[in-house]
Amino acid sequence: EAQVTQNPRYLITVTGKKLTVTCSQNMNHEYMSWYRQDPGLGLRQIYYSMNVEVTDKGDVPEGYKVSRKEKRNFPLILESPSPNQTSLYFCASSSLRGSNIQYFGAGTRLSVL
Amino acid sequence: AQKITQTQPGMFVQEKEAVTLDCTYDTSDPSYGLFWYKQPSSGEMIFLIYQGSYDQQNATEGRYSLNFQKARKSANLVISASQLGDSAMYFCAMRGRTGNQFYFGTGTSLTVIP
Numbered sequence: 001e002a003q004v005t006q007n008p009r010y011l012i013t014v015t016g017k018k019l020t021v022t023c024s025q026n027m028n029h030e031y032m033s034w035y036r037q038d039p040g041l042g043l044r045q046i047y048y049s050m051n052v053e054v055t056d057k058g059d060v061p062e063g064y065k066v067s068r069k070e071k072r073n074f075p076l077i078l079e080s081p082s083p084n085q086t087s088l089y090f091c092a093s094s095s096l097r098g099s100n101i102q103y104f105g106a107g108t109r110l111s112v113l
Numbered sequence: 114a115q116k117i118t119q120t121q122p123g124m125f126v127q128e129k130e131a132v133t134l135d136c137t138y139d140t141s142d143p144s145y146g147l148f149w150y151k152q153p154s155s156g157e158m159i160f161l162i163y164q165g166s167y168d169q170q171n172a173t174e175g176r177y178s179l180n181f182q183k184a185r186k187s188a189n190l191v192i193s194a195s196q197l198g199d200s201a202m203y204f205c206a207m208r209g210r211t212g213n214q215f216y217f218g219t220g221t222s223l224t225v226i227p
Contacts, residue, residue: 043217101163103160
């Protein structure tokens with residue numbers, strides 16, 4: 001089954017404790033992206049990647065890191081999480097051919113205390 | 114700057130009626146794509162419909178159609194024959210070709226009334 005898999009689905013952590021949210025897709029998509037969703041703000045793009053070893057900042061990259069060492073994986077790293085990073089996070093992927101429809105993971109709900 | 118605007122925070126529609134969710138966009142790219150996604154209360158993001166900026170005809174997918182007015186920079190979603198299962202948050206999104214970034218609106222919460 002074609003899918004984007006995020007882990008974990010729920011995470012509670014404390015300020016300053018490094019964490020990684022994993023994202024993997026099995027559709028051989030070139031494009032992968034991370035978003036955060038906050039009430040009243042919609043989804044905002046954090047980082048995106050056009051292919052292996054190519055990453056670019058989205059609208060809200062501060063406090064986040066990403067890497068794209070393999071085509072299928074695109075982890076999101078919070079080196080020193082802060083309470084303002086409490087949010088719902090989505091990973092998405094798409095082909096760079098055709099309409100570029102993005103397919104989303106199920107989301108990760110992060111709480112930073 | 115590229116931007117998506119959804120001006121209707123919440124909408125109500127009677128079951129079996131049609132409803133239009135508004136979306137306007139702002140871009141200087143000559144080539145771009147417009148998308149609508151549905152987010153039910155369970156939280157997942159479900160792709161509904163896509164419109165390319167050079168597409169001559171409005172996109173349709175089952176009960177969903179996109180009313181694309183390029184000169185007015187609007188891409189409204191029309192849902193025909195609303196069903197209770199259509200109650201959800203709906204997001205309009207855009208991808209500019211040159212920037213490769215995706216931009217989402219703030220969403221419209223649709224409630225279908227029996």
